[in-house]
Amino acid sequence: MMLSRWIPAVLAIGTLFVTAPSWAHEDHKKAPPPTAAAAQPGAPAAMDHAAMDHTATEAAAEPKPMPQRLVRWLGRWHPAVVHFPIALFLVAAVLEAAAAWGRRAWLTDGTRVLIALAALSAIGAAALGWLAMGLPGPVEDATHTLHRWLGTGIAALGLLAWWAKERSMRRQSGRAARGLYAAALAAVTLAVLLNAWLGGALTHGVNHLRF
Template identity: 40%
Template sequence: MSFSRLPRSPLAALVAVALVLPVMASAHEGHKNNMSDAEMAQMEMRDAHPVADVAAATADGPPIAEGERAVEAVSQPPTAEQALDAKIAENRVTLVGDFLGRLHPLAAHFPVALLLMAALAEILLLMRPALGLETTVRFLVAGGAVGAGIAALLGWFAGGWRLDDRSETLGLHRWNGTAIAAVAGIAAWLAFRSAGRTRLRIALALLAAGILFQGYLGGEMVFGPNHLGLE
């Protein structure tokens, strides 16, 4: 059975929405530079405690001249508006690939919703076959597969085009997301076959587990290690 059974207009709309919606978030700068999780944590600590870092750097060094101390005393931290302007300038897009990478967090929500709903619909179909949700599952799985492929591609732009990452979290996130896109494609193919649904249900169960794990990894990347506070 071919994909032509799926209404083309909803699927085309899903693809169009995933491609044209505006950017809302970007990948961590440390991940773009292939920094390890430990290096990123150290960098964030230095950013959070710049005064302590300056004191530590000068404690064992040569004494600071009185003139330099006067300049430091006069200098003031940037205002909130200046800090905001600096952040806006820092985040300005300079390359097409950079812009595509910033679309990844936005695009990732579509396959998450569609594939999880497909798994839920399949559970309902298993419990109540009379509901006739086969077409609904096909639509959700096909849309989720398209969205997962787009999100995975944008994720490679966000994380950088390399096969090995110094950050274990980024490496797991990269390859787990790629695997989700691949399994979603297989699930879409299985959903349009007239054979038994056992293999489709196995694929949907794997997708649900992989998506939940992917969400955890995303939280680790955004909020830092042990972001759930379980350790």
Template identity: 40%
Template sequence: MNIAGDDMAMGGMHDEGANKNKSFGERLVSWLGRVHTMVIHFPIAMFIGAFGVELFGLWRQNRDYQRAAHVMLVVGALGAIVAAFLGWFAGGFYLWDRNPILMTHRWLGTSIAIFGIGLAYLATTYRRAPDRSRTVYWGLLGLMTLAISVQGFLGGTFMHGGLNHLAF
């Protein structure tokens, strides 16, 4: 059973011959889904990088790093929206999946995109009030980093064949 569609068979490899009998719309949906795996790495790097920059700024006791982290969060949030949108093309437009890994990955990714916008907004409000405690923001950014790590593991699990894909 291939939940993700014919294009995702054999570990994500695409069979060009399969497109000969598809309409332009079907080929476009298939292509948009395949672009998901290329786009996801940028928002991952931006969110995790923003967390790292914030921690570095805390360690150095220098608020100048907050601006860089804020920009990274905004760019990461926009990228996460694109990645989540393309992920729906990759996995199909279903609210429920028979594959629990795909379903968890789908909804966690959608939640990360939505939560990313909220986190970028929160960073903006904290930048406008620099004397305000940022403890809640740092905690939420840490949770976002953890959620992205779980999300990456689930995506790798789905694409590379099971829960043991990172076995040592």
């Protein structure tokens, strides 16, 4: 009884596999035969160019392997994820500046979580950026190169700022630990602003912030 229940399903799946190639090539069957253009003078050259274009289109339309598709899909998340470290580092820097200016130490307690989240999201954004851009090539322009390596440096600076923040929160921490944290946070904030501008220049042009 159990076997008889599965027989229709197996037959249906087998039918799909058998007929799928014909569906995939249905459009190719409707294309005009190339021999029709050979009777006209000068047609062979035109036919060759058309065949080359058709071959290139077919190659571009071919399904990519799953690992390649996954890498491209993950890389498309870079423009969205990159907003997290930008916002978190900037908010942390503003809070730290307000705490130092107004002598309100309680503001620095909230930046502990912000710095941690900013550092982790910076690592994720940098990794997705590498997936989006791929490995460096010989034809990569200066803007792409600077954006790539500055983003990688931001991930490292973010980890340094996080580590320095944790050290500065200890009771026995001295002025050196707090100074290191302030320097690391200032450096990563400036780097984030510059790299955000570079990212906008890559997508919208160098005049994207022109007033």
